[in-house]
Amino acid sequence: MAKAARDPEERIRERNMRLIIKAGIEIFARKGFDGTRIAEIAEASGLPKANVYYYFSSKEEIYRAIVAHLIASWDDALKYISPEREPAEAFRLYIRAKLDYTRKNTAESRLFASEIIQGARFLKKKDRDHMRQVTDAHVAVVEGWIAAGKMLPVDPRHLFIMLWASTQYYADFEPIAADGLKKARLKAEDYETAAITITETILKGILPAPMQGS
Amino acid sequence: MAKAARDPEERIRERNMRLIIKAGIEIFARKGFDGTRIAEIAEASGLPKANVYYYFSSKEEIYRAIVAHLIASWDDALKYISPEREPAEAFRLYIRAKLDYTRKNTAESRLFASEIIQGARFLKKKDRDHMRQVTDAHVAVVEGWIAAGKMLPVDPRHLFIMLWASTQYYADFEPIAADGLKKARLKAEDYETAAITITETILKGILPAPMQGS
DNA sequence: AGGAAAGTTGACACTTTGGTCAGCTTTTGT
DNA sequence: ACAAAAGCTGACCAAAGTGTCAACTTTCCT
Numbered sequence: 195m196a197k198a199a200r201d202p203e204e205r206i207r208e209r210n211m212r213l214i215i216k217a218g219i220e221i222f223a224r225k226g227f228d229g230t231r232i233a234e235i236a237e238a239s240g241l242p243k244a245n246v247y248y249y250f251s252s253k254e255e256i257y258r259a260i261v262a263h264l265i266a267s268w269d270d271a272l273k274y275i276s277p278e279r280e281p282a283e284a285f286r287l288y289i290r291a292k293l294d295y296t297r298k299n300t301a302e303s304r305l306f307a308s309e310i311i312q313g314a315r316f317l318k319k320k321d322r323d324h325m326r327q328v329t330d331a332h333v334a335v336v337e338g339w340i341a342a343g344k345m346l347p348v349d350p351r352h353l354f355i356m357l358w359a360s361t362q363y364y365a366d367f368e369p370i371a372a373d374g375l376k377k378a379r380l381k382a383e384d385y386e387t388a389a390i391t392i393t394e395t396i397l398k399g400i401l402p403a404p405m406q407g408s
Numbered sequence: 409m410a411k412a413a414r415d416p417e418e419r420i421r422e423r424n425m426r427l428i429i430k431a432g433i434e435i436f437a438r439k440g441f442d443g444t445r446i447a448e449i450a451e452a453s454g455l456p457k458a459n460v461y462y463y464f465s466s467k468e469e470i471y472r473a474i475v476a477h478l479i480a481s482w483d484d485a486l487k488y489i490s491p492e493r494e495p496a497e498a499f500r501l502y503i504r505a506k507l508d509y510t511r512k513n514t515a516e517s518r519l520f521a522s523e524i525i526q527g528a529r530f531l532k533k534k535d536r537d538h539m540r541q542v543t544d545a546h547v548a549v550v551e552g553w554i555a556a557g558k559m560l561p562v563d564p565r566h567l568f569i570m571l572w573a574s575t576q577y578y579a580d581f582e583p584i585a586a587d588g589l590k591k592a593r594l595k596a597e598d599y600e601t602a603a604i605t606i607t608e609t610i611l612k613g614i615l616p617a618p619m620q621g622s
Numbered sequence: 623a624g625g626a627a628a629g630t631t632g633a634c635a636c637t638t639t640g641g642t643c644a645g646c647t648t649t650t651g652t
Numbered sequence: 653a654c655a656a657a658a659g660c661t662g663a664c665c666a667a668a669g670t671g672t673c674a675a676c677t678t679t680c681c682t
Binding site for chain 2: 369
């Protein structure tokens with residue numbers, strides 16, 4: 195009897211939890227875990243504080259729910275790095291996808307950055323293992339390409355770090371990026387130019403020089 | 409009479425302020441502005457809380473003192489990007505200097521990152537203008553190199569962002585960088601490999617292909 | 623030596639915060 | 653229609669936070 199549940203039309207719960215999570219992402223991203231007040235999340239989601247506590251039993255629970263959700267998106271862009279593809283195409287797509295994600299999910303990206311800077315206190319070992327595994331798999335693909343002579347011998351792990359760094363910077367450090375580009379705020383076209391610059395530069399850096407005898 | 413001061417041997421004041429600032433950098437970096445408690449800074453610096461308030465009248469004053477100090481170091485590595493140098497040499501030195509700084513001043517680097525992610529609330533207009541000016545000057549140098557055919561036509565502003573991003577990532581996001589490299593913690597040698605990979609990749613990406621007639 | 627300036631600090635006042643709860647209203651299945 | 657389940661919330665703590673202060677000790681200059 196403890197199991198019985200009300201499946202159909204569980205809309206209220208869903209909607210309110212979504213509101214809370216959404217507000218939480220925004221505020222946790224800007225204030226970090228310790229700096230975030232639940233009252234603020236409540237206000238931002240238009241619910242009384244006690245109502246927030248009706249759905250989540252603590253601040254940590256809200257935060258964990260969000261972080262857990264973020265991990266899932268780690269893999270998404272990496273899927274383009276697959277052995278059947280040519281390296282040039284693969285990296286081109288990867289860079290675009292990553293920039294696209296950060297542009298459209300600025301708050302999530304910042305929240306993740308914030309969590310890491312603050313010492314990755316809420317990243318469970320399981321999550322980190324998962325990320326490591328995914329990375330390992332893609333490192334292997336790159337090593338394959340290098341062995342096949344399709345890429346210059348670059349350290350694949352540092353290469354991935356360069357890509358993560360370059361693609362996240364625009365969203366995570368927008369004030370600095372915008373200042374650097376002499377814009378008030380970043381727009382889609384800036385991300386477009388970024389994609390082109392990063393792609394061209396990195397590709398020239400890792401692909402064998404074209405038309406060259408041995 | 410308000411001017412009279414005790415110049416010689418003002419050691420106590422200096423020493424205690426240094427202790428407070430040092431502890432503050434560490435804790436602000438990890439917790440952000442809102443997340444930091446003064447009691448924590450007091451404990452970390454070995455002083456009673458009331459003594460901290462004897463030197464600084466508020467949390468914000470400590471924070472501002474630290475941020476102001478950080479701005480000064482923004483220029484340091486950029487000095488290598490100077491017109492008399494060859495681009496290859498300039499970028500090589502710049503990348504090394506920046507990585508070196510972040511490795512040796514991890515907490516400062518993270519504090520700065522944290523401040524930006526949290527919306528650059530305490531970066532004064534004056535500071536941002538200064539950073540912008542410094543950037544502009546170096547963009548001009550790169551444009552000069554491009555005009556002289558010493559570099560491929562890259563968007564200089566996005567290029568600088570790539571460099572900032574790649575060189576800061578290791579310190580700011582150490583947990584992820586370490587996982588990516590399959591290490592428990594980053595050591596000097598990892599920064600060394602990073603310097604090599606970044607330098608080689610970027611240089612190939614921005615320098616004209618060697619030995620090529622038109 | 624001795625008085626003034628600088629430094630120190632436990633205790634206190636006041637505010638904010640995370641989290642609880644009892645009782646209310648709404649929704650839902652029958 | 654109606655009772656049970658789900659949802660809602662104002663009012664309330666205890667704990668933790670920021671900042672103050674009056675009284676004490678140390679350091680410094682002459």
